[in-house]
Amino acid sequence: MARHLALKAYGKINLGLDVLKRREDGYHEVRMIMQTVGIFDRLDLEPKPEPGISVECNLYYLPTNENNLVYRAAKLLMDEFDIKEGLSIRLKKFIPVAAGMAGGSSDAAAVLFGVNRIFRLGLSMEELMERGVKIGADVPYCLMRGTALSEGIGEILTPLPPAPQCPILIAKPSINVSTKFVYENLHLDQLSPADHPNIDGILTAIRDGQISGIAENLGNILETVTIKEYPIIQEIKDTMLRHGAIGSLMSGSGPTVFGLFPDQETATTAYEHMRFGESSNLAKQVYLTNFYNLNQ
Numbered sequence: 631m632a633r634h635l636a637l638k639a640y641g642k643i644n645l646g647l648d649v650l651k652r653r654e655d656g657y658h659e660v661r662m663i664m665q666t667v668g669i670f671d672r673l674d675l676e677p678k679p680e681p682g683i684s685v686e687c688n689l690y691y692l693p694t695n696e697n698n699l700v701y702r703a704a705k706l707l708m709d710e711f712d713i714k715e716g717l718s719i720r721l722k723k724f725i726p727v728a729a730g731m732a733g734g735s736s737d738a739a740a741v742l743f744g745v746n747r748i749f750r751l752g753l754s755m756e757e758l759m760e761r762g763v764k765i766g767a768d769v770p771y772c773l774m775r776g777t778a779l780s781e782g783i784g785e786i787l788t789p790l791p792p793a794p795q796c797p798i799l800i801a802k803p804s805i806n807v808s809t810k811f812v813y814e815n816l817h818l819d820q821l822s823p824a825d826h827p828n829i830d831g832i833l834t835a836i837r838d839g840q841i842s843g844i845a846e847n848l849g850n851i852l853e854t855v856t857i858k859e860y861p862i863i864q865e866i867k868d869t870m871l872r873h874g875a876i877g878s879l880m881s882g883s884g885p886t887v888f889g890l891f892p893d894q895e896t897a898t899t900a901y902e903h904m905r906f907g908e909s910s911n912l913a914k915q916v917y918l919t920n921f922y923n924l925n926q
């Protein structure tokens with residue numbers, strides 16, 4: 631049995647996010663273009679002889695009990711397979727928290743993958759995904775990673791060709807956005823067709839390998855709610871565009887904003903401006919990264 635497993639859990643951005651309808655059960659039907667980025671949390675998993683799941687995390691404000699998604703992911707599989715040993719999980723967070731980058735879902739996905747490996751449960755990727763959706767709608771995608779179309783509540787996934795590489799700037803302002811608030815205040819009947827992003831346009835651009843087509847069609851219907859409440863998000867988008875981004879968008883329900891850049895030099899200058907220059911008041915967390923694709 632492998633005694634120790636070190637894993638990376640990558641964050642995601644949405645190149646496109648559309649909400650089609652609210653279902654009777656409260657879930658929303660979405661159509662999203664998901665893209666993994668090169669910012670990751672680190673997880674160390676180790677079985678221990680005494681039963682129970684222990685979680686350690688470098689961020690003091692995150693829960694280490696069953697409210698942490700890593701705990702829930704481990705418990706789900708360990709209960710189902712009646713595993714008598716325990717598991718220790720050490721989590722080092724680098725993905726911004728409550729940011730629209732699916733950090734918690736990605737951690738949970740890594741734990742499902744890791745528990746399956748450590749305890750030799752023999753579950754296929756598909757079987758892990760079926761269990762993952764019980765923890766969170768984005769967990770199946772976080773198991774799959776790369777560029778993908780996500781439909782249903784997020785569990786119907788179609789892998790796409792890797793999006794063409796380009797430097798990305800990610801900025802998270804120091805505000806807390808509740809995903810629940812955003813979805814509750816999304817009134818689809820009050821929106822016009824122009825508020826819906828052109829997901830098919832992004833799909834075509836990805837299949838054609840055209841980053842300019844992706845940049846032109848970036849769109850997130852949740853901006854209609856989040857930006858109205860938090861204008862700083864629009865300010866960050868405008869700042870990125872002024873500094874040479876070919877497109878900029880809020881990820882998920884926010885407040886993280888990303889910008890796509892034409893080359894490394896422009897991206898680095900924009901990063902320095904937002905990190906240290908006169909726009910450094912907009913966001914405390916600023917990262918220069920790129921798309922993470924599976925063939926990397």
Ligand code: ATP
Nearest residue numbers: 697698699727728729730731732733734735737882
């Ligand atoms: P999404 O993009 O799926 O909406 P998010 O980026 O908005 O995700 P997360 O960072 O995943 O949000 O976490 C949101 C909340 O979930 C946090 O406020 C935290 O209390 C709780 N949480 C539970 N487990 C974790 C985890 N492993 N990492 C981060 N947050 C976690």
